[in-house]
Amino acid sequence: MEANHELSVRRPLARKAKLNDVSKRLKRNLGLYLIISPAFFYFVIWHYWPLYGIQIAFKDYMPALGIGGSPWVGLEHFNRFFNAYYFWTILKNTLGISLYGLLVGIPAPIVLALMFNEFRNKRFQTLVQTISYAPHFISVIVAVGILFFFISPTNGVINALLGSINGSKIDFLAEPGYFWPLFVWSGLWQGIGWSSLLYTAAMSGISPDQYEAAYIDGANKFRRIWHVTLPGILPTIVILSILSIGGIMNVGFEKVLLMQTDLNLSTSEVISTYMYKSGILDAQYSFSAAVGLFNNVINFILLLTFNAIAKRAGQTSLW
Amino acid sequence: MLSNIKRTPGEKLFDAVNLLLVLGISVLILYPLLFVLFASMSDPRQMFDNPLLLWPKGFTLQSYSAIFENRDIWVGYRNTILYTCVGTSINVIMTILGAYPLSRRRFFGKHAFTFLFTFTMFFSGGLIPGYLVNQSLGIVNTIWALVLPGAISAFNLIIMRTYFQTQIPHELEESAYADGCGDLRLLYKIVLPLSTPIIAVMILFYGVGHWNSYFDALIYISDREKYPLQLILREILIQNSLKEMLTVAVDDQYGDRMIAREGIKYAIVVVSSLPLLVFYPMLSKFFEKGIMVGAIKG
Numbered sequence: 001m002e003a004n005h006e007l008s009v010r011r012p013l014a015r016k017a018k019l020n021d022v023s024k025r026l027k028r029n030l031g032l033y034l035i036i037s038p039a040f041f042y043f044v045i046w047h048y049w050p051l052y053g054i055q056i057a058f059k060d061y062m063p064a065l066g067i068g069g070s071p072w073v074g075l076e077h078f079n080r081f082f083n084a085y086y087f088w089t090i091l092k093n094t095l096g097i098s099l100y101g102l103l104v105g106i107p108a109p110i111v112l113a114l115m116f117n118e119f120r121n122k123r124f125q126t127l128v129q130t131i132s133y134a135p136h137f138i139s140v141i142v143a144v145g146i147l148f149f150f151i152s153p154t155n156g157v158i159n160a161l162l163g164s165i166n167g168s169k170i171d172f173l174a175e176p177g178y179f180w181p182l183f184v185w186s187g188l189w190q191g192i193g194w195s196s197l198l199y200t201a202a203m204s205g206i207s208p209d210q211y212e213a214a215y216i217d218g219a220n221k222f223r224r225i226w227h228v229t230l231p232g233i234l235p236t237i238v239i240l241s242i243l244s245i246g247g248i249m250n251v252g253f254e255k256v257l258l259m260q261t262d263l264n265l266s267t268s269e270v271i272s273t274y275m276y277k278s279g280i281l282d283a284q285y286s287f288s289a290a291v292g293l294f295n296n297v298i299n300f301i302l303l304l305t306f307n308a309i310a311k312r313a314g315q316t317s318l319w
Numbered sequence: 320m321l322s323n324i325k326r327t328p329g330e331k332l333f334d335a336v337n338l339l340l341v342l343g344i345s346v347l348i349l350y351p352l353l354f355v356l357f358a359s360m361s362d363p364r365q366m367f368d369n370p371l372l373l374w375p376k377g378f379t380l381q382s383y384s385a386i387f388e389n390r391d392i393w394v395g396y397r398n399t400i401l402y403t404c405v406g407t408s409i410n411v412i413m414t415i416l417g418a419y420p421l422s423r424r425r426f427f428g429k430h431a432f433t434f435l436f437t438f439t440m441f442f443s444g445g446l447i448p449g450y451l452v453n454q455s456l457g458i459v460n461t462i463w464a465l466v467l468p469g470a471i472s473a474f475n476l477i478i479m480r481t482y483f484q485t486q487i488p489h490e491l492e493e494s495a496y497a498d499g500c501g502d503l504r505l506l507y508k509i510v511l512p513l514s515t516p517i518i519a520v521m522i523l524f525y526g527v528g529h530w531n532s533y534f535d536a537l538i539y540i541s542d543r544e545k546y547p548l549q550l551i552l553r554e555i556l557i558q559n560s561l562k563e564m565l566t567v568a569v570d571d572q573y574g575d576r577m578i579a580r581e582g583i584k585y586a587i588v589v590v591s592s593l594p595l596l597v598f599y600p601m602l603s604k605f606f607e608k609g610i611m612v613g614a615i616k617g
Contacts, residue, residue, distance in 0.1 A: 025427040031502030032420040036432060039417025039471055043436055046452065046468045050444025053451050067451065112344065118337050130603050131345050134352060137595040139531030141549050142588050145556030146351050149358070149370075155581060157354070157370050189348060221333055246441060254534045258557050272446075279447045280538055292445030300442050 057290035070286075077290035086269070094270040097256070098248040101184050106241055109192050110233070113199035114225060129200065132193030144258040147186045148173075173259070176267040183259060183268075187252060198240065199233050206232035238310050242317070246303030249295045271295050352596075359383070359589045363582030364575075382586035385579065392587065395548035402547055403529040406466035410525035411518060413470045414479055419506050421476075422483035423492075440473045450538065464539035465547075466529075475524060482517040483510060519605040527595060548591055556584055 026033075052067070057077060059070040081087060112132065119125040135143065150157045151172040159169045172178045206229065214224045253272035260268045271291060279288025311317040326334070358366055362377030369376075386392055420426050421433055443449070449468065458464045487510055495505050511518070533549035540546060 022427075029420075029425070029427045032423060032426050033428075035416050035502060035506065036420040039413055039436070039476070040432070042413060042417075042467075042470050043439060045456075046449070046470070047439040047443065049452050050448035052444075053448030054444050056448070056451075115337055115341050115344075118334065119341075120334075128341055128345050130600055132348055134596060134599070135348060137527055137531075137599050138352075138592045139533065139549055139552070141531075141533055141552045141556060142592050145552065145584065145588055146355055148556065149355065149585070150351065155367050155370050157372075160370050189351070193348065220327075221330055257534075258553070275446055280450070285447050285451070289445060289447040292447060296442060296445055303441055 054289065054293055056286050057293045059286055061286040061289075073286075077287045078294065080287065081291055081294065086274075089266065090269050090271055090274050093267055094249055094251060094272075097180055097183060097251050097270065100180055101187060101251070102241075102244055102248070104184050104188055105191065105195070106237075106244065108188055109195035110199055110237065112192055113196040113203060113233075114229060116196065116200055117203050117229065118221075129193065129197070133197060134193070135190040136194035138190070140252075140255050141258060143186065143190050144255060147182065147259075151182070173261045174263040176264045179259070179264045179267040183252070183256065187255070195240075199236060202233040202236040203229060238317075242303065242306050242310060245306045246299055248302055249299045355585050355588050359582070359585035361582070361585075363578045366585075367578045367581060382579075382582035383590070385583050386586050386590060391543075391546075391551050392548070392590075394544060395546055395551035396591075398545060399530060399548040402462060402465050403526055405462060406469075406529040407522055407526045409466050409470050410472075410475075411521050414472070414476050414521060414525075415506070415511070415518075417471055418476050418479035419483060419510060420502075421480045422487075424489070436471075436473050436476060453539065459539050460541050460545070462545070465532075465535050468535070469528075472525075475521060479517055479521065482514065486517075487513055516605050519602060523599070523602050523605070530595060552587065552591055555587060 056067055056070065058072060058074060059067075060073045060076075061067065061070045065071075116125050116129055119128075138146075148156075151159070153159055153169050153171040158172075163169055170178075172182060210228045210232070211224055214228050219227060250272060251270050253270065253276075256268060256270055257273050257276065260273065272295065275288050275291040275295065278284045278291065307317045354372055357372045357375045358370075359382055360375040360378055360380065361372065362379050363382065365377045366372070417436065421429055421436075423429075444452075453459055453464050453468060456463075458467065491509060492505060495509055500508070531549065533547070533553060536547045536550050537553075540550070
């Protein structure tokens with residue numbers, strides 16, 4: 001009783017002191033709040049205000065009525081999307097292209113970085129590495145343009161080679177079966193060098209002592225790579241993999257859009273290109289917002305799941 | 320040091336195979352770029368007959384002179400330079416202003432702001448809600464639709480914050496602060512002069528992004544006079560249409576014109592990508608450092 005009484009007297013005082021403390025700290029940081037305010041307002045306007053607009057996925061959005069005033073329709077747009085005959089095709093394409101891309105795109109830069117790392121001549125290493133990420137700096141339009149130069153059925157290099165070998169030519173963009181490999185391998189060409197840079201940076205952080213110790217213990221080159229280099233870059237591998245898994249539903253949508261033709265739609269239509277066409281081209285705002293929301297929620301769930309798995313496994317995680 | 324230890328024969332073989340593989344990969348990566356450069360300087364007719372190239376075939380610059388006569392390309396070039404300069408300036412200033420307070424130890428509310436900013440990397444409203452916001456702001460079909468919605472990349476902001484946190488001596492800030500130096504002056508006089516490497520990296524990251532982006536312009540810009548270079552490139556390279564440059568009449572020279580047009584495609588790729596491909600090796604030292612800092616998880 002006695003103790004309780006004392007507490008109830010003290011509590012308002014403590015709260016007051018805490019409030020004082022808070023206002024003091026706020027005042028002390030006034031300058032910093034002013035500095036951060038443009039960034040704060042930027043994120044509120046262009047990243048949090050759109051979250052308010054997500055509700056149109058459950059509404060029948062009419063521009064004249066505004067976001068708030070449009071009538072609710074519940075899950076109508078989602079039902080229409082899930083029941084459409086193309087739903088399973090575009091889901092399969094989205095996941096298929098992404099997984100194919102991850103399967104190729106995650107290990108390849110690691111292997112390349114390991115190969116670079118074995119060079120004793122560091123200036124030579126810098127040279128080949130700089131060459132390897134040159135394609136990163138060209139735009140996706142130019143990259144696809146260059147791809148078209150090579151695969152063109154009339155005057156492309158690849159078809160000229162095929163023609164001289166067995167006399168037949170392939171119209172790669174008209175054959176649905178070629179879309180996934182074309183997309184993934186041209187992406188590897190553009191991205192492998194740049195992605196390997198992150199691993200090289202991580203490798204340069206491994207202490208030379210570890211390599212010497214391994215050498216003295218009689219470990220050969222492969223064993224040194226396996227037991228020293230790879231564990232050293234494992235946190236980087238985990239973080240980058242989680243991030244790419246979190247982007248699984250997004251594919252390289254800007255590039256898919258460029259490589260699509262009417263003839264390869266059966267393997268090239270993905271959720272995001274579909275969202276773009278129904279939303280921007282056909283102005284079905286609500287339906288497209290529903291498709292987009294479905295996409296983002298799946299992405300977010302995948303990210304959380306893989307982050308949790310990495311954490312469980314005792315590995316680095318995003319947070 | 321390990322590099323002074325004598326290599327065993329097996330390791331010598333390993334190094335030789337490794338060298339060959341890396342050289343092979345480098346050639347595979349570089350060849351498509353060189354191919355375009357050589358093709359742009361070749362006689363389009365010879366190119367058309369046999370596209371395999373190891374050096375320019377029938378050297379001529381006629382494709383380049385054809386580009387100079389195309390108005391669309393130069394208007395696009397001018398627009399892209401404008402968007403890149405304005406956009407990158409906004410990006411860098413906003414990112415610095417957002418990152419600096421987060422790097423200060425005594426900043427009250429640091430975690431709340433960090434969460435608010437980084438959450439946007441993982442969840443977004445999506446294409447349409449974002450479009451509606453820009454529509455209600457009335458910036459559709461203006462330069463602002465291209466430079467404001469992406470003013471800060473949360474990822475770059477975190478890299479910048481980590482740089483400020485780890486590379487600027489804490490004592491320097493504290494002593495300046497004790498001398499009565501305000502936060503903004505501190506940022507301007509002490510922090511920024513010590514941060515040129517990371518600022519160079521940011522200029523490059525954001526600048527390349529603006530130079531190469533096409534999708535925002537595709538959605539938001541409807542006025543042809545405001546098209547950036549990439550949208551013009553899309554018409555020529557992807558949709559295969561060259562306006563103004565070639566008349567459509569089918570006559571004796573039709574075939575020649577179709578072939579000349581292929582030459583123009585190669586030249587336009589070179590003209591549009593050259594600025595970046597010339598600058599990046601000079602800046603490479605900086606951004607390797609920037610990535611190194613960013614790789615440290617903060």
